[in-house]
Amino acid sequence: xxxxxxxxxxxxxxxxxxxxxxxxxxHHQKTVFDVYFxxxxxxxxxxVAAGLERVVRYLENLRFSDEDIAFLANQEExxxxxxxxxxxxxxxxxxxxxxxxxxxVFPNEPIIRVxxxxxxxxxxxxxxxxxxxxxxxxxxxxxxxxxxxPNDILMEFGSRRAQEADAAIWGARAACIVxxxxxxxxxxxxxxxxxxxxxxxxxxxxxxxxEQEAFDRYAEALPDDVTLLxxxxxxxxxxxPHAIETAKKLAEKGKRMKAIRLDSGDLAYLSKRARTMLDQxxxxxxxxxxxxxxxxxxxxxxxxxxxxxxxxGIGTKLxxxxxxxxxxxxxxxxxxxNEGEYEPVIKISGNPEKITTPGKKNVYRIISNETGKAEAxxxxxxxxxxxxxxxxxxxxDPAHPYIRRKVENYSVQAILAPIFVNGQLIYELPTVKxxxxxxxxxxxxxxxETLRKLNPEKYDVVLSDKVWNMxxxxxxxxxx
Numbered sequence: 001x002x003x004x005x006x007x008x009x010x011x012x013x014x015x016x017x018x019x020x021x022x023x024x025x026x027h028h029q030k031t032v033f034d035v036y037f038x039x040x041x042x043x044x045x046x047x048v049a050a051g052l053e054r055v056v057r058y059l060e061n062l063r064f065s066d067e068d069i070a071f072l073a074n075q076e077e078x079x080x081x082x083x084x085x086x087x088x089x090x091x092x093x094x095x096x097x098x099x100x101x102x103x104x105v106f107p108n109e110p111i112i113r114v115x116x117x118x119x120x121x122x123x124x125x126x127x128x129x130x131x132x133x134x135x136x137x138x139x140x141x142x143x144x145x146x147x148x149x150p151n152d153i154l155m156e157f158g159s160r161r162a163q164e165a166d167a168a169i170w171g172a173r174a175a176c177i178v179x180x181x182x183x184x185x186x187x188x189x190x191x192x193x194x195x196x197x198x199x200x201x202x203x204x205x206x207x208x209x210x211e212q213e214a215f216d217r218y219a220e221a222l223p224d225d226v227t228l229l230x231x232x233x234x235x236x237x238x239x240x241p242h243a244i245e246t247a248k249k250l251a252e253k254g255k256r257m258k259a260i261r262l263d264s265g266d267l268a269y270l271s272k273r274a275r276t277m278l279d280q281x282x283x284x285x286x287x288x289x290x291x292x293x294x295x296x297x298x299x300x301x302x303x304x305x306x307x308x309x310x311x312x313g314i315g316t317k318l319x320x321x322x323x324x325x326x327x328x329x330x331x332x333x334x335x336x337x338n339e340g341e342y343e344p345v346i347k348i349s350g351n352p353e354k355i356t357t358p359g360k361k362n363v364y365r366i367i368s369n370e371t372g373k374a375e376a377x378x379x380x381x382x383x384x385x386x387x388x389x390x391x392x393x394x395x396x397d398p399a400h401p402y403i404r405r406k407v408e409n410y411s412v413q414a415i416l417a418p419i420f421v422n423g424q425l426i427y428e429l430p431t432v433k434x435x436x437x438x439x440x441x442x443x444x445x446x447x448x449e450t451l452r453k454l455n456p457e458k459y460d461v462v463l464s465d466k467v468w469n470m471x472x473x474x475x476x477x478x479x480x
Contacts, residue, residue: 006061007063007068007123009058009126010124010126014123014125015072015123018119018122019077019079023080023083026118028117029118030115030116030117030118030336030337031121031336032113032115032359032360033113034110034113034332034334034356035114035128035329035330036107036110036332037329037330039107039328041140041321041324042141042321042324044143044456045449045456045459046140046143046450047139047327048102048103048136048140048177048439049098049111049139051134051174052098052099052419052429054135055098055128056419056420058128062090064087068087069084069087091423092124092423093116093422093423094117094422095114095115095420098416098419099415100435102177102438103438103442104443104445105136106461110379111132111415112128112416113360125331129329132327133327134170134174134327136327136329137327138170138171138175138319139177140327141318142174142180142318143439145296146180147451148303149299152311153182154175154179154180155181155312155313156183156314156315156318157314158316158318158320161315168187169185169187172188173191175314176436177436181197182196193432193433199227200218200229202229202263205233206232212245215242215245216246219250223250223253223255224255226246226250227257227258228242228246229260229263231261235264235270236273236274240277241277247281248281257286259286260274260286262274262292267307267309268307271302272306272308274288274308275308287311288309289309289310290311290313291314294312294314295322296453334358334360344360344474345358346471346475346478348478355471357471358471359467360381361381361382362416363379363414364378365412366378366412367412367413369409369410373447374446375460376395376407377415377459377462378393378412378464379461381466384466386412393406393410395460
C-alpha cells in the first residue's frame, strides 16, 4: 500500500473549495454528508458494504506533510500562505457512521454518514468514494460467485490483472470477507491474515525436458502440498496420466497428491474425464481445481453441464468486476449548520433519480419477528428512534406510494454504526474471518428470492413520513 501523500488523494476542486471557505471564514461550518449508490451492480438483488477498514486507516493518518504543502504552494491558484499553514494543523475531528463490512446494503440508503466541518468533510470525499466504491463492487461480485458455488473452495487469483497494487490487495480482502477461502497474493495474505494458495506455472513444465520430470521434481520439492497444472501440452493424453504417475510415487512415500488444476479447454468435459481417470487410479480424494476467466455465469453453466470441479480460481472477471466496472457511489451534502441547528439541504436534478434525500438520517433494517426475515430498510431523521418501539409501521413502495403494507410485530437493526466520534476511533476493526461470519448471518436475514443471481426480487428502501414530507417540501421550495 502506498500511503505516502495520501492527504493529496483528492480532487483539485476539493482543495479549491476548502480555500474559498477559508477565505470567507466559513470553513468551520458543520455539515452532514451521505455516501450512497443509486443502482445495484450486475443486476444483483443486493450489494455488500466493504472498504471500511481502508477508510479507518486513511482517517487515522490524515495529515499534510511538508512535501504536500510545498506542492500546493506551487499551484497556479497562488494559495495564501496562511491557508497553507492552516493545512499543517489539519486533522479529522468529525463523526463517521457506517454500515459495517459484510452488511447487505441497497440503493439510495446512506452507507456512510460524515458529520464534520466543511473543511474536513470536503477533502475526504474522493478517497472515501474511491475506497468504498471499489471494495463494495468487488465484494458484491464475489458474493455472486459465492452464491452459485456455496460448498466449493473459492480462491482469489486476480493480482496480475488488477488495476495496480492497492487494487490487488484490497480486492483480495473484499473477496474474502464474503466467503472466498484464499488468495494467491502473498502480500494480502500477510496483511489481512488470509490463507495463501497456489501451485506452479506452465513455465515450470516447459523448463524441464518432460512433463513427467517436471511433476516429479515439483512433488519432491513440496511433497505436502502438491497440486499439478496438467494442461501445458495435452490434458487428457499427457497431463492427467503424468499427474497420476506422480501421485503413485508420492503414495509410496506415504504422501497424497492434493489436486490437479485445469486452466484451459472445455472445463466441463475435461473435468469429467479427469475425474474418471483419477477415480480409476484409486485417487478419489484428489481434487480438481479450475481457472481461466471464470465468473458466476460461467460457473453456473459448468455446473449445469455436470462439471466435476471442486475448487475455483477466480481472477480477471472478479478483480476488475468486468461486467460492471464501477459502482457509482456518490457523496452528497444533506444538511448544514445554521444558528447551531442542522438545516436540511437538497439537490434538484433533471434526472429524478439524482434528487437527493435531505437531512441527517439513520437507517434501520425492519425484521419480522414471525419469519426472522428482513421486511425493508427504513430511513428516518436522526431523532426518530425506532429501537424499543412497538408502534406499527406503514411501509410503502417509494416509486408507487399508494402501495402500502403495515408491519406490526417486528424488531429493528441499525445499519449505521458509530466509527469515529469527535475524531476518535471508537470501533474495533474485526478480522476478515469475523466479517465473513457476520456476512453469513446477514444473508440469513433475506429470502432466497432477494439473493438469487437472476431477476432477484426487489428489496424495499422506505422513507419515514417525516423524511418523505421534508423531501417533498424542499422540492416544492426549489421548483417554484
